[in-house]
Amino acid sequence: MSKVKVGIIGCGNISSIYCEAGEKFPILDIVACADLDFERAKTRAKQYNIPNAYTVEELLADSDIDIVINLTIPQAHAQVCLAALEAGKHVYVEKPLAITREDGEKILLLANKKGLRVGGAPDTFLGGGLQTCRKLIDDGVMGEVIGTTAFMMSPGHENWHPDPEFYYKSGGGPMFDMGPYYLTAMISLIGPIRRVTGSARISFPERKITSEPRFGQTIQVEVPTHIAGVLDFENGAVGTIITSFDIAGSKLPHMEIYGSKGSIIVPDPNTFGGPVLLRKHGSLKWEEVPLTHGFTNNSRGIGVADMAEALQTGRPHRANGELAFHVLDAMHAFIESSERGIHFELSSTCKKPEPLPVNI
Numbered sequence: 001m002s003k004v005k006v007g008i009i010g011c012g013n014i015s016s017i018y019c020e021a022g023e024k025f026p027i028l029d030i031v032a033c034a035d036l037d038f039e040r041a042k043t044r045a046k047q048y049n050i051p052n053a054y055t056v057e058e059l060l061a062d063s064d065i066d067i068v069i070n071l072t073i074p075q076a077h078a079q080v081c082l083a084a085l086e087a088g089k090h091v092y093v094e095k096p097l098a099i100t101r102e103d104g105e106k107i108l109l110l111a112n113k114k115g116l117r118v119g120g121a122p123d124t125f126l127g128g129g130l131q132t133c134r135k136l137i138d139d140g141v142m143g144e145v146i147g148t149t150a151f152m153m154s155p156g157h158e159n160w161h162p163d164p165e166f167y168y169k170s171g172g173g174p175m176f177d178m179g180p181y182y183l184t185a186m187i188s189l190i191g192p193i194r195r196v197t198g199s200a201r202i203s204f205p206e207r208k209i210t211s212e213p214r215f216g217q218t219i220q221v222e223v224p225t226h227i228a229g230v231l232d233f234e235n236g237a238v239g240t241i242i243t244s245f246d247i248a249g250s251k252l253p254h255m256e257i258y259g260s261k262g263s264i265i266v267p268d269p270n271t272f273g274g275p276v277l278l279r280k281h282g283s284l285k286w287e288e289v290p291l292t293h294g295f296t297n298n299s300r301g302i303g304v305a306d307m308a309e310a311l312q313t314g315r316p317h318r319a320n321g322e323l324a325f326h327v328l329d330a331m332h333a334f335i336e337s338s339e340r341g342i343h344f345e346l347s348s349t350c351k352k353p354e355p356l357p358v359n360i
């Protein structure tokens with residue numbers, strides 16, 4: 001397959017791993033990077049031998065570029081996605097797709113109108129760990145899926161991220177930051193969600209930054225930082241999720257799935273590898289299941305590579321806009337359910353993405 005030319009917009013913290021994607025996935029040819037802060041674009045270009053450090057406008061005007069990877073902060077996701085689509089480029093955006101449902105819809109509509117593709121992180125569900133879980137489910141080893149539990153219990157990001165403010169503003173919070181990993185994993189393993197129920201709170205209205213360079217500064221918290229939810233899936237399975245930035249520590253698992261024939265302990269959905277543990281009904285032991293798929297190291301970019309390949313063959317890509325929008329819709333629904341005291345029926349849905357073949 002021929003290479004697809006890619007430009008990266010947003011050269012912050014997460015951009016390094018995407019800059020390496022050109023080496024890991026031969027279909028991706030990263031030809032340019034851009035940032036509002038031009039110095040950051042220059043630094044990344046130099047570090048990773050990317051031929052062009054551009055301003056955002058220059059990158060969008062480069063007619064050689066087919067796919068824009070949008071690694072800006074969530075508050076800029078929609079604006080940058082829409083600008084890339086307007087410029088005639090396919091776009092793959094870090095999570096979440098957008099902050100509001102309205103912006104998410106605008107992105108999907110514009111892409112549809114222009115015949116362009118939208119892809120969205122996370123792509124960890126394409127890693128060897130979660131694909132092995134998917135195979136266990138698809139092969140019937142678990143029987144009928146009864147339910148799932150997922151726990152993202154953390155003390156927040158102000159102790160390590162150099163610029164953690166956005167995690168506590170609109171579009172941030174543990175559900176919008178980490179929920180996409182858990183919800184995308186659930187949807188890829190179980191299927192789309194029918195309705196959700198949530199309860200949410202802000203435990204600490206102010207957060208002190210303890211990372212450099214903003215050590216000692218205070219962040220005013222504007223979004224819920226502890227959210228507990230229940231999910232009813234379209235296929236009848238029932239899930240439970242807690243996402244929190246307010247927890248000192250916890251021994252709860254990242255994620256488990258329960259079936260009529262057995263349970264699996266799913267690896268951390270923010271990672272690509274294992275371990276995957278299976279316990280069948282009647283057994284007293286957990287057994288570690290050998291991983292059936294590759295991409296077990298940090299393989300961020302596999303979703304873009306899959307989209308690039310899909311563009312050439314005409315098939316649907318897996319980490320797609322409909323999936324990312326369904327996740328966005330569900331995340332809002334947990335908060336709205338909490339505010340309004342109702343079960344929230346989702347109006348969006350999506351197809352369960354195809355599993356990856358075992359031999360790649």
Ligand SMILES: NC(=O)c1ccc[n+]([C@@H]2O[C@H](COP(=O)([O-])OP(=O)(O)OC[C@H]3O[C@@H](n4cnc5c(N)ncnc54)[C@H](O)[C@@H]3O)[C@@H](O)[C@H]2O)c1
Nearest residue numbers: 010011012013014015035036037071072073074076094095
């Ligand atoms: N840091 C992580 O570990 C991590 C992990 C997974 C996903 N993400 C996601 O990746 C995205 C970026 O996170 P980050 O940690 O790299 O943030 P960051 O603040 O380190 O970097 C964001 C970069 O985007 C640039 N930017 C902001 N608005 C822009 C615009 N309109 N046009 C061009 N550039 C713009 C900023 O100047 C900055 O360099 C977020 O959506 C986040 O949710 C981050």
